Amino acid sequence: MAKVVDRRKLNFWEELYLPAIASGMKRTFAQMFKPAITLQYPEQRPEIFDDYRGAPGLVRDQDGREKCVSCQLCEYICPPRAIVIVPGEAPDQPDYDYSEIEKAPKEFYIDMLRCIYCGYCEEICPEQAIFMTDLYELNAGSRQELVHDKAKLYDVGGLRVDAIQKWKDKNASPGSEERKNVPPSGNPGDGAH
Amino acid sequence: MSRARTLDVEVAEDRRSESMMINMGPQHPSTHGVLRLVLELDGEEVISCAPVIGYLHRAKEKVGETFSWHKFIPYTDRLDYLAPLSNNVAYALACEKLMAVDCPPRAQAIRVICHELSRISAHLLGLGAYAMDLGAMTIFLWTFREREQIYSLIERICGARFTTSYTRIGGVERDLPEDFWPKCQAFVNEFPGRVDEYEALLSRNKIWVKRTQGIGVITKEQALQFGLTGPNLRGSGIEYDVRKANPYLGYENYEFEVPIGTEGDCYDRYLCRLFEMRESAKILQQVIDTIPDGPILNRDGDEALKTVLPEKEKVLTNMEALIHQFMVGTESIHAPVGEVYFGCENPKGELGFYLRSKGGLEADRLRIRGPSFANLQILEELTPGHSIADIMALLGSIDFVMGECDR
Ligand code: SF4
Ligand code: SF4
Numbered sequence: 001m002a003k004v005v006d007r008r009k010l011n012f013w014e015e016l017y018l019p020a021i022a023s024g025m026k027r028t029f030a031q032m033f034k035p036a037i038t039l040q041y042p043e044q045r046p047e048i049f050d051d052y053r054g055a056p057g058l059v060r061d062q063d064g065r066e067k068c069v070s071c072q073l074c075e076y077i078c079p080p081r082a083i084v085i086v087p088g089e090a091p092d093q094p095d096y097d098y099s100e101i102e103k104a105p106k107e108f109y110i111d112m113l114r115c116i117y118c119g120y121c122e123e124i125c126p127e128q129a130i131f132m133t134d135l136y137e138l139n140a141g142s143r144q145e146l147v148h149d150k151a152k153l154y155d156v157g158g159l160r161v162d163a164i165q166k167w168k169d170k171n172a173s174p175g176s177e178e179r180k181n182v183p184p185s186g187n188p189g190d191g192a193h
Numbered sequence: 194m195s196r197a198r199t200l201d202v203e204v205a206e207d208r209r210s211e212s213m214m215i216n217m218g219p220q221h222p223s224t225h226g227v228l229r230l231v232l233e234l235d236g237e238e239v240i241s242c243a244p245v246i247g248y249l250h251r252a253k254e255k256v257g258e259t260f261s262w263h264k265f266i267p268y269t270d271r272l273d274y275l276a277p278l279s280n281n282v283a284y285a286l287a288c289e290k291l292m293a294v295d296c297p298p299r300a301q302a303i304r305v306i307c308h309e310l311s312r313i314s315a316h317l318l319g320l321g322a323y324a325m326d327l328g329a330m331t332i333f334l335w336t337f338r339e340r341e342q343i344y345s346l347i348e349r350i351c352g353a354r355f356t357t358s359y360t361r362i363g364g365v366e367r368d369l370p371e372d373f374w375p376k377c378q379a380f381v382n383e384f385p386g387r388v389d390e391y392e393a394l395l396s397r398n399k400i401w402v403k404r405t406q407g408i409g410v411i412t413k414e415q416a417l418q419f420g421l422t423g424p425n426l427r428g429s430g431i432e433y434d435v436r437k438a439n440p441y442l443g444y445e446n447y448e449f450e451v452p453i454g455t456e457g458d459c460y461d462r463y464l465c466r467l468f469e470m471r472e473s474a475k476i477l478q479q480v481i482d483t484i485p486d487g488p489i490l491n492r493d494g495d496e497a498l499k500t501v502l503p504e505k506e507k508v509l510t511n512m513e514a515l516i517h518q519f520m521v522g523t524e525s526i527h528a529p530v531g532e533v534y535f536g537c538e539n540p541k542g543e544l545g546f547y548l549r550s551k552g553g554l555e556a557d558r559l560r561i562r563g564p565s566f567a568n569l570q571i572l573e574e575l576t577p578g579h580s581i582a583d584i585m586a587l588l589g590s591i592d593f594v595m596g597e598c599d600r
Binding site for chain 1: 260263264265266267268331338341348349351352353356358366367370390393394397398399400402406427432450451452453454455456460461464465468502505506508509510515518519522523
């Protein structure tokens, strides 16, 4: 049921206006004794949580290997078409676990002037190679500088150790034995849960 | 009488009848965005007013017709940019109606939180700007204090403060983190007290009352004729709230009241907004108390499977899921042939999405019914006869946002 909003006429005191000034003053002055809620940015910084959606960056895994396999899904999904990838061959992996990976990006650009920080790239990436970082201040002297290239993107992303290490787990799982034509190097049980 | 003197009189009379054209906006602080009003003035009095819109036109509807269903979600953030979460929800609901996808109960409850938080935040800004335009600076600063709190909550919900892109077709992107609940509870606890503060400063303040009561009276007939929705319609005494009239997201299970005004003036619209904020806080409390556990994305059934990405864990460990991920990513959603309209009670009024699909990856026609657009039309009818200072009160009380009006 609808509620009719209360609008009474002003009474004599309220018509005088002076009491309203007094009560208004009381309330505003009371604020002075409450703790300040503003931040002295940039000396004081807001708390940024892990799941914050800042500038996207590419990550390396704990071995320093680049995780992106240039499948180009993120390039395809990115709504403002900020991502440009030039796919290339993966370098030879000395580690058996990664020997099946064939591709890696030759070039990877994200135009930060186009990016809208939607997080779709992180969501779609099947390799957990691209992440929204906590970087929220971007500035540059020219537009070109804000087109992040591969080196810059790895800079932004840094290193990330994931709970599921796709390629290692795959090779460590039962049934993978027959696929192996070379004996595992190092200790194969590494990435198992 | 000398000749010179008669001439003088003639000139003066001539001047008196000469009206003056004034451009208010598009950069005027109180036009809240890029609205331009071409005012014809006779002294202080407004004779006619022609709103000029379109400065923020970004062809959203056309963009929606060239993008896959999912890719358009970030663009809905930028409609009513004061309540992005609410727009996300409205669009997702329209898509779900078209595709006949259900949304799990937990996701629905989360969406209600999104809706109500945005409502409070949008009304707060509306109120703050409204009061500031009429000279009450304090309210503006105080509402920003609460808005900061809400934005921190929104940041916890989706990882971004403004550009939320939170909903997905069939649910929401991520679950709420543990630390969201105590923060939300704290906000709900202290918010009614804050509204009391605003009320104490404004509602019974003689200046505020004199500047808003009897100004910009919208009659019931006018409100209906112009297709007003939201607090502007209710301020004129018509009880219509999409959440009550056509419940979605389980709004029928929450207890809340819909305020209506009696006079339809600026003061009534202000009171309605205040009341709605209090009701929103009550709804939030009910959601906190009753939110069910469960999935946040609908992954059941063949249809649903094609619309949502599989869980990340499965993508990394399971071949099927990986293929599915690529299918959803590249092919996106094939919507069935059909057309739907879905209207949501957004802060500014009824935000409706009309989607027509000929089947395939994108909409054949995507039309957005922006409440601000409908609400703004009435300015032309309403302003004549008011003094120019009243325009500020009118604009503030109609509370529009140009992102949604121009789209
Ligand atoms: S970042 Fe991820 S989604 Fe993008 S190309 Fe690399 S592996 Fe594919
Ligand atoms: S965050 Fe969104 S806009 Fe930015 S690169 Fe990723 S997908 Fe593109």
